[in-house]
Amino acid sequence: MGRFVNALVTPLLPGDYLDLFHPLRKGADLRGRVMAVERHSSSATTVTIRPGRGWSGHRPGQYIRIGVEVNGVRLWRAYSITSRVGQADGLITITVRAIPDGKVSHHVLRNLRPGTIVMLDQATGDFTQPSRPPAKVLFLTAGSGITPVMGMLRNHQFEDAVVVHSSPDPSQMLFADELHSRASRGQFRLVERFTSTEGTLPVSSIADVVPDWAERIAWVCGPTGLLDDAEAHWEQEGASALLHVERFRPRIIAEGEGGSVTFTQSDVTVDAPAATPLLDVGEDAGVLMPSGCRMGICFNCVASLTSGAVRDLRTGETTQAIDEDPVLIQTCVSAAAGPCSIKL
Amino acid sequence: MSSATIESTRPRVDSAARTAERAVNNRITSTRPEEQSATHASGKANPIAHLSPEDIESIGRELDAIRDSVMSTRGADDANYIRQTIKLQRWIELSSRGVLLFSGFWPAFIVGTAGLTVAKILENTEIGHNILHGQWDWMRDPKIHSSSWEWDFASPAEQWKKSHNVGHHTYTNVVGMDDDLGYTILRVDPAQEWEPKHLIQPITNFFTALIFEYGIAAYDLDVKGFKEGTKDKKEFLSDLRKVITKIRNQMGKDYVLHPLLSGPNFLTTLAANAIANTLRNIWTHSVIFCGHFPEGVETFEVESIEGETRGEWYLRQMLGSANIEGSEVMHVMTGNLSHQIEHHLFPDMPSNRYKQVAPKIRELMDRHQLRYVTGPLHKQVGSAWHKVIKYSLPNPSPERSQLGQVADVLAGKAVRAGVALLHRTQRRQYRRALAA
Numbered sequence A: 001m002g003r004f005v006n007a008l009v010t011p012l013l014p015g016d017y018l019d020l021f022h023p024l025r026k027g028a029d030l031r032g033r034v035m036a037v038e039r040h041s042s043s044a045t046t047v048t049i050r051p052g053r054g055w056s057g058h059r060p061g062q063y064i065r066i067g068v069e070v071n072g073v074r075l076w077r078a079y080s081i082t083s084r085v086g087q088a089d090g091l092i093t094i095t096v097r098a099i100p101d102g103k104v105s106h107h108v109l110r111n112l113r114p115g116t117i118v119m120l121d122q123a124t125g126d127f128t129q130p131s132r133p134p135a136k137v138l139f140l141t142a143g144s145g146i147t148p149v150m151g152m153l154r155n156h157q158f159e160d161a162v163v164v165h166s167s168p169d170p171s172q173m174l175f176a177d178e179l180h181s182r183a184s185r186g187q188f189r190l191v192e193r194f195t196s197t198e199g200t201l202p203v204s205s206i207a208d209v210v211p212d213w214a215e216r217i218a219w220v221c222g223p224t225g226l227l228d229d230a231e232a233h234w235e236q237e238g239a240s241a242l243l244h245v246e247r248f249r250p251r252i253i254a255e256g257e258g259g260s261v262t263f264t265q266s267d268v269t270v271d272a273p274a275a276t277p278l279l280d281v282g283e284d285a286g287v288l289m290p291s292g293c294r295m296g297i298c299f300n301c302v303a304s305l306t307s308g309a310v311r312d313l314r315t316g317e318t319t320q321a322i323d324e325d326p327v328l329i330q331t332c333v334s335a336a337a338g339p340c341s342i343k344l
Numbered sequence B: 001m002s003s004a005t006i007e008s009t010r011p012r013v014d015s016a017a018r019t020a021e022r023a024v025n026n027r028i029t030s031t032r033p034e035e036q037s038a039t040h041a042s043g044k045a046n047p048i049a050h051l052s053p054e055d056i057e058s059i060g061r062e063l064d065a066i067r068d069s070v071m072s073t074r075g076a077d078d079a080n081y082i083r084q085t086i087k088l089q090r091w092i093e094l095s096s097r098g099v100l101l102f103s104g105f106w107p108a109f110i111v112g113t114a115g116l117t118v119a120k121i122l123e124n125t126e127i128g129h130n131i132l133h134g135q136w137d138w139m140r141d142p143k144i145h146s147s148s149w150e151w152d153f154a155s156p157a158e159q160w161k162k163s164h165n166v167g168h169h170t171y172t173n174v175v176g177m178d179d180d181l182g183y184t185i186l187r188v189d190p191a192q193e194w195e196p197k198h199l200i201q202p203i204t205n206f207f208t209a210l211i212f213e214y215g216i217a218a219y220d221l222d223v224k225g226f227k228e229g230t231k232d233k234k235e236f237l238s239d240l241r242k243v244i245t246k247i248r249n250q251m252g253k254d255y256v257l258h259p260l261l262s263g264p265n266f267l268t269t270l271a272a273n274a275i276a277n278t279l280r281n282i283w284t285h286s287v288i289f290c291g292h293f294p295e296g297v298e299t300f301e302v303e304s305i306e307g308e309t310r311g312e313w314y315l316r317q318m319l320g321s322a323n324i325e326g327s328e329v330m331h332v333m334t335g336n337l338s339h340q341i342e343h344h345l346f347p348d349m350p351s352n353r354y355k356q357v358a359p360k361i362r363e364l365m366d367r368h369q370l371r372y373v374t375g376p377l378h379k380q381v382g383s384a385w386h387k388v389i390k391y392s393l394p395n396p397s398p399e400r401s402q403l404g405q406v407a408d409v410l411a412g413k414a415v416r417a418g419v420a421l422l423h424r425t426q427r428r429q430y431r432r433a434l435a436a
């Protein structure tokens, strides 16, 4: 039966037609429909999504990748799920904080409308609680780093938890009301820090606010600086085993002059000058490179950039790979802008 | 060679020395015999004789700017356009096929066949052709991407992309390099050598139109190259297998499964599919035919593309293509190949934007006294057909009439064949004599 239907619609797939009627059906690529977009402050938005039938649920603290079209271009980003697990209405929520020049986060803030269909991936991530949360817990968060922790606080009961959370000022504190009311009900002890007036909390002085920090299993999420400091501090104190961190962005890749290119499937790594197309670099290294016109019009040379950055030799613009979202590039008009890997 | 210099979008750019050398004799040369001499000394009839190399490069920069102005503003509206077009096409196809289940009822037959024809045309032109050009790759939608798209056409997308985008778009109208110039079976330019088979090319062309998709499949497969030994046998066989599978799937769908689904209306649905495929073939053949063959389109010598600069490349594209004028619907049905000139200049520009740049291109060409070849569909088709008929005979020559030349060639062939036959008979007799 399946074969018969496939043959009826070749070269397309039955799903291509079914998508016309029911994009969220079971068996379709996982998508979601935006049900509500709620703006909290000048920069934060909570988005409620109904995932398609293929959604297999999540654990508190996990994140999903969302593919949204920003100006016609599909961009994928990861967002922590903040909602309760297994809500009766089947909805999930994420909270997005707009960062300066952020393409997706600003799109969510300004242009995302209920009814929009977005692409989704299944939930993933191991920034989660064990099946029985430990007796003593510390959450150390800053800014939008509160989101995965909010997911945990909404879903778990803790015997003895402390939440140390930094925000720029009270008006920008995410989930402020809910954190206050949960704290007043005794779910956890809340330590707030407002960095615009108090400055950032040095991780090394965590003992000042949480004297027994070293007895607690810690979950830390926030800006790169906080995470780097936390890792250094816990390691220095010999407590690395107690630490869980969640990073929201990869380490910045320095855009040098050229860089070393790895062709992952051919297992070849070579140094590439800043002005040499990757196509030439690959060919010279004996990699089987698809190619065509060699001048950027035929797209026969398209390959996926899985890490690092390349520079479009035509515009000087750089394209950076995001782990979750390999970018297709034209090797004949792209050069290495720092170390990078191409799936060829 | 890992140090190709890059300038603009054209990787292999010439050195300044070569540009200087060209100042003396600009090198996009027409191959039309009557203008051949003009390209040397007087430069009178050469279409670009009045342009200096600096002019040419400045045209190139101007075109780059036009290109950038569009490419940097691609956005949600464009994405929406292609998505809606794909949706529309799928609805038309689905409903036409639904109607054709009742194809025994004549109004259903007519409506269904018409709808299916439109669906197939849209799928091949505005959708398939343009996606395979990478016009929508910027959307980063893996389903609407040149590397993943497959179309409702005999030639597999992969093979078509190779032969079309590389062979044709790179070597546009270069005699001897762009096989699209007559698809290796037609003679459409005086610079192409005349052979006796060209005598019947109006007939060949007519039948090619009817089965265009198979002609293209054979062409993309490079059957000719294989016969002549320029295409590797292993590669050929593997490609051949892919084409056969594709054609089997296509035919199975149109001529077996959908007719079967129609039950008692098997034959009428089969006929509807055959008609839709044939009309689509004739339509796409005509559109493509109009792109490069109407009167006024230039062809080029192989030498003219050696070390070609970006400006020269642009000029070759502009002078080697022809547009079609008409309604919005006509533009969409041709996949905007009615803007062939713009398409050849910017093959990866989203097709819905060609109409926006067309007036600028026309103005630029007018300003530089370059001929912007365009006309209504019937005129362009007529003009291209006129060429097919005209060049079915050898070029006129002062010494001998055209028919005389044909007679000479045929007589020569006949004599050679006769001599060969004679030789063979003699050898056979000789062998028999020996054996006796």
Ligand SMILES: Cc1cc2nc3c(=O)[nH]c(=O)nc-3n(C[C@H](O)[C@H](O)[C@H](O)COP(=O)(O)OP(=O)(O)OC[C@H]3O[C@@H](n4cnc5c(N)ncnc54)[C@H](O)[C@@H]3O)c2cc1C
Binding pocket: A063, A077, A078, A079, A080, A081, A094, A095, A096, A097, A098, A099, A100, A101, A102, A103, A104, A105, A106, A125, A144, A147, A148, A246, A247, A248, A249
């Ligand atoms: C596992 C995981 C979970 C995440 N959960 C959330 C969440 O719940 N809520 C949320 O708001 N975000 C979350 N993020 C971050 C989110 O995925 C995006 O990185 C963020 O929204 C920025 O995307 P953008 O398109 O707006 O910015 P881009 O256009 O990608 O970047 C614009 C500029 O900002 C820099 N930049 C990129 N990311 C960040 C960042 N996180 N902080 C500061 N500068 C940055 C870039 O280097 C660039 O210069 C999470 C990320 C990960 C990996």
Ligand code: FES
Binding pocket: A290, A291, A292, A293, A294, A295, A296, A297, A298, A299, A300, A301, A302, A330, A331, A332, A333
């Ligand atoms: S080979 Fe043509 S775009 Fe790269």
